Amino acid sequence: MTAPLPTLAAIEVPGPGTRPFVSVTGLTKRFSNGVTVLDDVSLDLARGDFVSLIGPSGCGKSTLLKLVSGLSPASGGGITVDGMTPENARELMSFIFQDATxxxxxxxxxxxxxxxxxxxxxxxxxxxxxxxxxxxxxxxxxxxxxxxxxxxxxxxxxxxxxxxxxxxPKLLLMDEPFGALDEMTRDHLNEELLRLREEQKWTALFVTHSVAEAVFLSTRVVVLQAGPGRIRRDIAIPFPFPRLPDLRSDPAYLDLVGQVSQALRDICIGPKGGET
Ligand SMILES: Nc1ncnc2c1ncn2[C@@H]1O[C@H](COP(=O)(O)OP(=O)(O)O)[C@@H](O)[C@H]1O
Ligand SMILES: [Mg+2]
Incomplete structure (x- = not known):
């Protein structure tokens, strides 16, 4: 007797649903002065992800956002947004800067x-x-x-x-949008941003210096190091959405804030406390 043919549902075909929405592969950025700012950065965002980039000043966070937006060309590696080059995907994206301009x-x-x-x-x-x-x-x-x-x-x-x-937009690129605001206003806008996300289902790539903000908002926090910019950690933030203000006093949240802060300290001053 021959084995029954598998049904269509049993055959796993990677379809458009499994393709990352944003795919950054082996990305390098070297400026004309010869300085390599990003070196071999690979990062995938699934549709609906909210990924925060955090790392010391000058590690290339803004540069990475500009490359994804198509405003600046890569020196090596590739980026796709919904399967397109950033230049062709411009209409899918919006940028929000710290200065409301x-x-x-x-x-x-x-x-x-x-x-x-x-x-x-x-x-x-x-x-x-x-x-x-x-x-x-x-x-x-x-x-x-x-x-x-x-x-x-x-x-x-x-x-x-x-x-x-x-x-x-299907992709929101945000470069320290709340960096100039006081903490209460920032917390409030964080909650509003998540409410808008529930309604509008965009994907987000977000830059911040605030660990607490990154953990509150994100599905993942990506920690970068400087000189040249590289990804050191990619930390999943597993709390379900919608996230309410009480999350900020949840021990599991505070624990993750501690873990991300430690990862940043390891990068900036080294795990044993000495300068790297
Ligand atoms: N157009 C440019 N030409 C040369 N160097 C640049 C240019 N733009 C940024 N850089 C350098 O690249 C590094 C990363 O910058 P940036 O992406 O703004 O860092 P971050 O946003 O993480 O603080 C910095 O050292 C900065 O001086
Ligand atoms: Mg920046």
Whole structure:
């Protein structure tokens, strides 16, 4: 008797669902001054991952984000975003920087519609409707017609997030977006960012200097070393989503914060406490 043919479901074919959403392989970046800033960096993000990059200043975190965004070319290795080169995947991505970079002569609404205007294909009233919806999501409906100078730092950052989300990105690249904010505002915006993630299901590559923030937000925390930039640790953060503020006092959370802090200390001063 011959063995029954396997059913389709029993045959494991790697389909599009198993392909990493972002794939960085053997990435090297050397600037024209001859300095190698990133050396053989490999990193995959699954769809829906929230990966934080943490490491000493100058280890190449911002450079890595710029390479993934297609703003800067790699010197070696490869990057794909949803199977495309970064240049071809530009429309899937939005960038959020620490400096909210709002146009001072435009109102809050005027700033949020900016990306949509550049993208084209929408009417003025469609753009305004989208901006009004996003302002509701980031809790700024009351200040739609204010100018940036009338807003606090936290409010400006919310506008910047709303502007980035207006074009419905699948990948959010964030370079220390909350670095200039006080701790309470930062905690609050962390919670809002996760709420937006639940609703909009984007994937995130996030740079921060705050270990606590990285562990609170992320599915994984990637620790880089400097000179040249390399990945030293890739630490899974297994807490389920949605994550609520109480997580910050959970012993398992505090333990992971301790582990990531120790990994950073090992990189900066060496495991025995001596300078490396
Ligand atoms: N355009 C450039 N030309 C030469 N060196 C650069 C350039 N941009 C960044 N660097 C250098 O690359 C290193 C990494 O920079 P960066 O990615 O900004 O680090 P991080 O964001 O981790 O602080 C730094 O030493 C920086 O001086
Ligand atoms: Mg940087």
């Amino acid at each position: 709002l146009l001072p002569w435009r109102t809050v609404i005027g700033n949020i519609v900016l990306g949509l205007e550049l993208e084209g294909g929408t009417t003025r009233s469609q753009r305004r409707a989208k901006a009004v919806e996003l302002l509701g999501l980031v809790g700024l409906s009351d200040v739609a017609d204010h100018y940036p100078r009338q807003l606090s730092g936290g409010m400006k950052m919310r506008v910047s997030i709303a502007r980035a989300l207006a074009t419905r």
